[in-house]
Amino acid sequence: MKRRTEQQRDRLAAHVFVCTNDRDSEYACCGDAGADETVDAVKSWLRERNAFWSPIGVSTTDCLALCSEGGTAITIQPRNEWFSDVRPEDVPDLLEAEFGPNAQRLAGDTGQTRD
Numbered sequence: 001m002k003r004r005t006e007q008q009r010d011r012l013a014a015h016v017f018v019c020t021n022d023r024d025s026e027y028a029c030c031g032d033a034g035a036d037e038t039v040d041a042v043k044s045w046l047r048e049r050n051a052f053w054s055p056i057g058v059s060t061t062d063c064l065a066l067c068s069e070g071g072t073a074i075t076i077q078p079r080n081e082w083f084s085d086v087r088p089e090d091v092p093d094l095l096e097a098e099f100g101p102n103a104q105r106l107a108g109d110t111g112q113t114r115d
């Protein structure tokens with residue numbers, strides 16, 4: 001086992017987790033509410049700003065307990081921000097509000113920006 005905490009702290013300012021859980025049941029799930037398209041929208045927005053994975057990570061995840069027929073659940077860590085009902089068309093406004101128009105605002109309220 002290797003502890004990689006320092007490496008990841010240096011590399012990542014934040015991590016966007018997008019629920020893509022799909023379930024075969026009567027209950028709503030992100031997999032049925034456009035999750036794949038929402039993940040693509042998140043990745044595209046960050047790639048267009050040269051911020052995909054460094055400094056902002058993106059991962060798909062299982063259920064975040066914000067299930068809805070209206071869209072996908074997203075959490076941004078370590079900021080402890082949580083969203084539900086996110087549609088692909090919501091992603092630019094969500095990410096811009098969180099990271100600034102050019103993904104420059106990396107440390108939340110501290111004002112830290114990247115070079």
Ligand code: FES
Pocket residue numbers: 019020021022028029030031062063064065066067068072073
């Ligand atoms: S299925 Fe996505 S939050 Fe539950």
